[in-house]
Amino acid sequence: MRTAILAALMVCLGASLSAQQTNRVTEAQAVLAPLVESYGVSGSEGLVRATVERLLPKWAKAKSETDTAGNLWVRVGKGDPLVVVVAHMDEIGFVVKSIGDDGSLEIEAQGGFFPSLFEAEPALVHTGTAMVPAVFMPRDSVGAKPQRTPAAFRVDVGTANRVATESLGVRVGNTVTMPKQYVRLAGTRATGRSFDDRVGCAALILALRRLNPDRLRHEVAFVFSVREEIGLEGASAAAASLGGRPARVHAIDTFVSADSPLEPQAFAVAPIGRGPVARALDNSAVTPPVLVDSLARLARARAIPLQIGTTNGGNDGSTFAAWGVPDVAIGWPLRYSHSPAEVIDLRDVVGLADIVQAIAERW
Amino acid sequence: MKQPRGIVLGLVIAVTAGLRLPLGAQASGAAQLAQRFAGMTAITGYEQAMVDTVLSLLPGAQRDRAGSAVLVLGSGEPRRLAACPLDETGFAVGRVRPDGWLTLRRSPARIGAPGPLFDQQLEGQRVTVFGQRGPVPAVVAVRSVHLTRGRGPLAQEPFSVDDAYLDLGASSERQVSALGVAVLSPVAVVKRPQRYGTDRLAAPWAGRRAACAALLAAARDASKSGGRTRSGTTVVAFVVEQQLGARGLLTVATTRGPFAETWIADAAGAGPALAKAELPPGPRAALGPVHTWDVPTRYPGTPVETVSLPDVEKTNAAISGWLTGEGAP
Numbered sequence: 076m077r078t079a080i081l082a083a084l085m086v087c088l089g090a091s092l093s094a095q096q097t098n099r100v101t102e103a104q105a106v107l108a109p110l111v112e113s114y115g116v117s118g119s120e121g122l123v124r125a126t127v128e129r130l131l132p133k134w135a136k137a138k139s140e141t142d143t144a145g146n147l148w149v150r151v152g153k154g155d156p157l158v159v160v161v162a163h164m165d166e167i168g169f170v171v172k173s174i175g176d177d178g179s180l181e182i183e184a185q186g187g188f189f190p191s192l193f194e195a196e197p198a199l200v201h202t203g204t205a206m207v208p209a210v211f212m213p214r215d216s217v218g219a220k221p222q223r224t225p226a227a228f229r230v231d232v233g234t235a236n237r238v239a240t241e242s243l244g245v246r247v248g249n250t251v252t253m254p255k256q257y258v259r260l261a262g263t264r265a266t267g268r269s270f271d272d273r274v275g276c277a278a279l280i281l282a283l284r285r286l287n288p289d290r291l292r293h294e295v296a297f298v299f300s301v302r303e304e305i306g307l308e309g310a311s312a313a314a315a316s317l318g319g320r321p322a323r324v325h326a327i328d329t330f331v332s333a334d335s336p337l338e339p340q341a342f343a344v345a346p347i348g349r350g351p352v353a354r355a356l357d358n359s360a361v362t363p364p365v366l367v368d369s370l371a372r373l374a375r376a377r378a379i380p381l382q383i384g385t386t387n388g389g390n391d392g393s394t395f396a397a398w399g400v401p402d403v404a405i406g407w408p409l410r411y412s413h414s415p416a417e418v419i420d421l422r423d424v425v426g427l428a429d430i431v432q433a434i435a436e437r438w
Numbered sequence: 439m440k441q442p443r444g445i446v447l448g449l450v451i452a453v454t455a456g457l458r459l460p461l462g463a464q465a466s467g468a469a470q471l472a473q474r475f476a477g478m479t480a481i482t483g484y485e486q487a488m489v490d491t492v493l494s495l496l497p498g499a500q501r502d503r504a505g506s507a508v509l510v511l512g513s514g515e516p517r518r519l520a521a522c523p524l525d526e527t528g529f530a531v532g533r534v535r536p537d538g539w540l541t542l543r544r545s546p547a548r549i550g551a552p553g554p555l556f557d558q559q560l561e562g563q564r565v566t567v568f569g570q571r572g573p574v575p576a577v578v579a580v581r582s583v584h585l586t587r588g589r590g591p592l593a594q595e596p597f598s599v600d601d602a603y604l605d606l607g608a609s610s611e612r613q614v615s616a617l618g619v620a621v622l623s624p625v626a627v628v629k630r631p632q633r634y635g636t637d638r639l640a641a642p643w644a645g646r647r648a649a650c651a652a653l654l655a656a657a658r659d660a661s662k663s664g665g666r667t668r669s670g671t672t673v674v675a676f677v678v679e680q681q682l683g684a685r686g687l688l689t690v691a692t693t694r695g696p697f698a699e700t701w702i703a704d705a706a707g708a709g710p711a712l713a714k715a716e717l718p719p720g721p722r723a724a725l726g727p728v729h730t731w732d733v734p735t736r737y738p739g740t741p742v743e744t745v746s747l748p749d750v751e752k753t754n755a756a757i758s759g760w761l762t763g764e765g766a767p
Contacts, residue, residue, distance in 0.1 A: 188583050191597075192562040195555075195740040197632040197640065208634040210742040213555075221554040222594045233635015254630065258564065258575050260607025261617055266564060266577050331584040336539055336603050338585055348609075358587070387584040410605065412584050414562035416577035418605055 092263070096422070100263055103424040106130050106280050107265075108257040110273035114201060116168030116250035117185045117305040120145060123164040127276055127299050135283045135297075144312035145301040149283060151435065152291030156322030158438070159296045159400075160282075160431055161310055161391045162275030163303030163328065166268070167413050169193075169230075169251040171200070174241065178234035179212065181227075182251055186304035188413040193253055194225045196415070200232060200251050202244040207232055211253070253415055263348065263421045270417040272303065274407050274424055275327040281428035286435055295435045296321075300391050303328075307359075310391030319398040323366070325434060326392030327427065330354050330384065330406025343386040345408040348420035350380030351427040354404040359389030360396065366403045370430075373438050379429045382408070405430060468754035469639075469747040471495075471651035476631040476641035479566070481528030482546040484624040485678045488524050492650075492676045496658055499674075504689035507676040509657055511761070516670040516698035519725065520657070520757065521687055522650040523680030523704060526643045527552050529560075529599065529625040531567065534615075538608035539579070540567075542625060544599050546682040551599070553739045558597040559642070564628045565604065571618030576625075579603040627741060640742040645705025645735035648745045649753065650676060652733065653703045656757035668763030673697070688721040695724035703757060705743070706732035731756055 092100065109130065115123035124147050128136055135149045142148060147164070167186035174180055180200070184190065195213035199206045209232040214225045230251055234240045255268040279297050296317075301309035314324075330352040333343040345352045353370055355362045362370075367383060374381035392402030407427045410418040480488035485505065492507040493499050499509040506524075532543040542560075544551065551557050562580030566573045579602075586592055604625065608614045631641040641647070657674040660667050673694050677686030691697065702708075708730075733753050736744040 189562070189580070191558060192580065195559070195737065195742050196563075197630055197742060208632055210632060210634060210640050210737070210744065213737050213740045213742065217554050221596050223558065223592070223596050224594060231634075233638045254632075260575060260577075260605070261613060262607055262609075264607030266575065266605075266607075331582045333582075333585060335579050335582075335605075336537075337579050337581050337601075339589070343585060387587050410582070411562060411577065411580050412582035414580045414583075416562050416564050416580070418577060418607065 099425045100421045103277065103281060103421050103428065104265070107273060107277040107424060110276055111257040111267040111269055112255065114199070114252050115165055116170065116252060117165040117302045119201060119250045120164040120301045124299065127164065127280065130280050132284050134288060142312065142316070144309050146309045146313050147299040149297040150294060151286060151288045151297065152294045154293050157294045157296060157317070157320050158434065159298060159317065159321045159324040159395070160279060160434065161298040161300050161313065161324065161326055162279050163272045163300045163309065163391055164276060165301055165304050166271070167304050171245065171247050171249045171251060173247060174237045174245065175229070176237055178232065178236045178240040180230040180232065180240070180245065180251070182230055186413065190225055190228070191223055192414050194228055196253050198230050198251055199254055200230065200245050200249050202246065202249050205244055207243050207245055209233065255415070260418065264418060265421060266416050266418050268415045268417060270409055270419050271329040271412055274329070274419060274427065277424055278327055278427040278431050282431035282435060285432050291435060303391055307389060307391050307394050311394040314394040314398065319400065321395060321400045323401050323403055324392040324395045326390035326402060326404040327431060328354070328390045328404065328406055329388065329409045329412060331386045331388055331412045332408035332410055334408060335410050343384060345382045345384045347408045347410060347418065348422055350382055351423055351430050352382040352384050352406045352408055354386060354390065354406040355383055356385035357388055357390060357404065359393035360402040360404060362403050363401055366401055369438065370403060370405070373433050374430060377429060377433045379426050379433065381430065467751065468652045468655035469750050471655055472648040472745065472747065472750045473631055473633070473639055475647035475651050476639060476644050477629045478647065479528065479568070479624070479626040479629060480524045480526055481530070481624045481626060482525040482679055482681045484545070484568070485524045489676065489678065492654060496654060496661070498661060502689060502693065504686045505678045506686040506690060508690060508694070509661065509674040511660060511667045511672040511674065512670055514670050517673065517695060518670065519673045519675065519690060519695065519697040519700040520653060520761070521675040521677050521690065521700065521702050522653045523646060523687070524650060524676050525678055525680055526646070527556065527681060531619065531621050531623045531625060534611050534621060536611055538606065538610050538614055540604035540606065540614065540619070542599050542602045542604065548682065555596050556739065557599045557602070559627055559741050560599070560602050561597040565625055566628055567604065567606065567619050568624040569618035570620070574606060574617050574619055576604045576606045579605055632742065637747045638744050639747055640744040642741050642743060644743040644745045645733045645738065646708065648750045649703035649705060649731065649733045652731070652750055652754035653757055655754050656761055659758060660761040667761055672761060684715060684717060687725070688717065691724035692721045697724065697726045700725040700728045701731060701760065702728060703731040703753065704733070705738065706734045707738060
């Protein structure tokens with residue numbers, strides 16, 4: 076169904092994709108959509124990990140293993156240099172801090188976002204065995220001078236007391252999200268919540284699908300990490316386990332783009348649809364210029380469009396810095412980061428998968 | 439103003455898309471209809487798809503000159519009116535920019551937002567644009583939280599419609615046009631009715647939609663009962679443009695009245711607003727004394743305005759009693 080919609084949208088807009096490009100975009104969507112529609116607030120990535128495993132090629136699934144931190148690893152090829160490619164599985168959201176006498180839930184944010192985007196919206200409480208529908212409660216009063224940002228708000232699961240809430244299976248420590256859906260926009264664009272970093276996960280899966288594991292010239296570790304949004308915790312565990320062995324680490328994560336009329340245009344100007352982005356300078360790492368140049372050469376050799384830029388945010392690769400491992404972070408441009416309506420261009424997902432594949436095969 | 443067929447089709451499709459199976463116990467009758475209506479969009483002046491739905495559910499009802507759906511039960515005197523407003527405050531495309539982004543204006547335009555945080559419901563959320571070729575998904579732009587870091591505190595004024603940039607995924611006016619979207623295309627937040635608890639239903643304008651469901655279910659039952667209604671004429675009207683001077687209601691009053699009494703089904707709190715409205719005295723007088731059937735709401739005026747489905751059934755029972763004369767006050 077989504078394939079048909081994609082074809083119709085592109086015909087409607089007169090998009091000039093070749094049949095091969097259309098197939099690649101369709102495949103990217105088929106991998107990305109179920110990842111986006113899986114829920115996994117930091118620390119509760121189990122459903123996302125299961126979706127990743129389901130989407131891996133059989134040979135990669137057979138090789139996959141989950142470490143004690145919760146990271147999912149797929150090790151491909153043999154011998155040095157070891158190259159690490161990492162994308163995170165978790166998403167922003169909330170965790171239940173307490174259950175009130177009136178049955179409502181006190182919640183605490185996991186990760187950084189504007190709370191106003193969740194106020195007075197539908198909610199889901201993830202109990203581990205079920206999703207309990209609820210609502211994020213609106214503020215009681217706007218006051219004489221209304222403010223954009225609400226004070227702390229609670230979740231109403233539709234009960235009148237603590238016992239009734241607990242009878243739904245809700246417990247302190249459960250995670251809370253907003254219902255989400257992958258939706259196609261015009262042309263090759265799409266919207267949803269938690270593209271950050273399910274696009275990175277999709278790129279790793281798509282690259283693995285195209286790799287011949289017997290023909291790699293060195294070992295590549297594909298890591299689907301946990302708890303990035305609350306402090307790069309999964310990647311930190313992965314880095315500690317590998318120490319100084321990797322020659323490079325490639326964090327495959329969002330390039331937060333200023334491609335919007337609302338954003339200052341001083342930096343981060345990487346339009347969506349023009350390819351993945353060398354995330355050469357962010358709040359956690361600086362890629363050595365010589366490696367940015369190498370990456371650009373690799374992209375040119377494979378005819379992969381590559382943008383080069385600087386944006387805000389940290390990335391998983393920076394956790395390898397203590398061992399002197401260079402971090403060559405690569406992103407894909409995203410509008411409206413950490414909002415319920417993030418927007419991407421699927422052509423960038425294809426380009427990102429291609430660059431990951433090229434790194435594994437040729438660099 | 440007559441709606442282009444494409445817009446009507448789009449709104450009808452959106453209604454279908456907005457449906458969601460109940461998560462808890464199966465509702466029936468008025469409650470089930472309330473869930474269906476909660477997924478619908480009927481922006482002031484652009485209610486025709488919802489009127490079409492009402493007409494399809496209420497045999498014998500007809501569209502009047504204002505666009506409202508009207509059913510007449512019985513004949514003779516006295517004449518009574520039972521009405522429910524269909525419309526909601528929403529938006530229409532105000533401008534298509536050369537770079538493909540759209541800007542908005544509110545409808546109805548002659549009044550302000552229903553509340554200081556009403557427009558903020560749009561920010562960073564998915565919306566539906568009802569284009570001439572069907573509903574088109576879009577999002578309302580929001581600043582990326584990452585890019586605000588290190589740049590000083592954010593302005594704390596609530597988001598306003600003038601801050602809204604719609605992103606269809608298009609990058610030119612030509613692409614926007616190819617999607618059937620143009621200036622005046624209606625725009626509303628995506629309706630995602632949420633059942634929660636044992637009997638609650640949350641959605642934008644859930645109270646008003648539930649009240650209309652209660653009236654429609656009662657009118658349908660009364661109509662089916664072979665005319666077992668109270669003596670005289672009872673006009674049942676699902677009226678348009680209530681928020682624009684009660685145009686639909688007053689048209690019913692002037693063309694079908696005068697009425698001995700008028701009852702309005704609506705979300706609790708909406709009745710007094712009508713009482714305070716400055717209406718032309720002649721048409722207002724034709725309504726007679728105005729009473730209300732109120733559906734209680736929680737979180738009114740928000741995207742999660744909540745009704746209790748048993749309350750909807752109670753309202754339906756009260757209306758049914760009034761229509762048949764068995765429970766008339």
